[in-house]
Amino acid sequence: MGRGALSPDTIVDLALGLIDEGGPAALTLSAVAGAAGVAPPSLYKHVRNLAELRALVSARVLTEIAEQVGEAVLGRSGDEAVRALMTAWRAYVRRHPNRYAVLIHAPEPQSAEAGARLLTIASAALRAYGMKDSAAIHAIRCLRAAVHGFAVLEAEGGFGLPEDLNESYDLLIHMVIAGLHASAAPGTKGLP
Amino acid sequence: MGRGALSPDTIVDLALGLIDEGGPAALTLSAVAGAAGVAPPSLYKHVRNLAELRALVSARVLTEIAEQVGEAVLGRSGDEAVRALMTAWRAYVRRHPNRYAVLIHAPEPQSAEAGARLLTIASAALRAYGMKDSAAIHAIRCLRAAVHGFAVLEAEGGFGLPEDLNESYDLLIHMVIAGLHASAAPGTKGLP
DNA sequence: ACTCTTGGCTAAAGCCCTTAGCCTCATGGC
């Protein structure tokens, strides 16, 4: 890699590669430096420290999720939107299980934008249920909790039994949708 | 601490103390040794290595959760049991937020027993919905995903907005219960 | 052509885990 070819962005690229094969523990500055063909201290010219690199990686992952989920939800509404959102989210996690384990949830500036974007997407998906303001926020939190919980458990191999996970997730999607209907503003349906 | 006062159990106790104040990153063999008044290598007489200590801690936390959840569910059934289960689970996580972050989900022998116990408890709680075999397993997975997702996000401070978290969790409980009814065997109610 | 910033380097300190090998006490059999 020629001089000056290194940037925070390319460093995050390399970091994601290491995480994909080797899990979260494989993300070390030494390893990233090795992959970049550079001595470890050189990385400090581009990144403050390991914690910041983790935050940057986290932000990148969240951004990718937001992209894919946003694309999936585009043009749908109501139940269909919820299904698309949940399906796309899980699809990302299945494609990159290790990445999901490095996500940091504590509010950091780096990920704020991606988080806000996801919030917007989810809000749009739930609009058809006619919830307003805080009702929508509570509903989005529940949606997020369900998706996140399933994703974490699946990514970390927490489901031991042989039962088909797709069926379980289908059920979860149905449960969420049923729950949204049950708590939606009266007189609204999932598909207006 | 007198000679021979150290055992895997007391080491896990000390480890939990460190985690409670200081987060998951505070769990190091050096720190545990310091808390035990012992040189770090001495710990290896009781514990194979850091990975095993983590597994032991994880098993202990899971066992405590199983105890508290089991106690809460005792004597209830149907919707009430589900509500009690979810409430007790979250209560534990709120009491010890840092502990929840050290949980390992990959199947390890240490935690298998506690996991099986929790599965039994959940199965009993869902019995009133009249699901059998794999239907029950899928339902339990959804319940677990919802609880776990909310717990993780709350413990890690993932919910940024000021809206009341108790309300959100109430909604989640209602959503789960609604979903269980929607997917329950026909002709059954939450409270038989 | 000269300068100055940028981005690399080596050296080194400090923390952590882990292994190896020793020593000391308490216990149990004789």
Add this chain to the structure above:
DNA sequence: GCCATGAGGCTAAGGGCTTTAGCCAAGAGT
């Protein structure tokens, strides 16, 4: 009562990681 034995401590040491300090070269701009 005595000694062997093993459990449970210890120090020493190695290797990996992060991070700081300080140096040096390459290249862009004037």
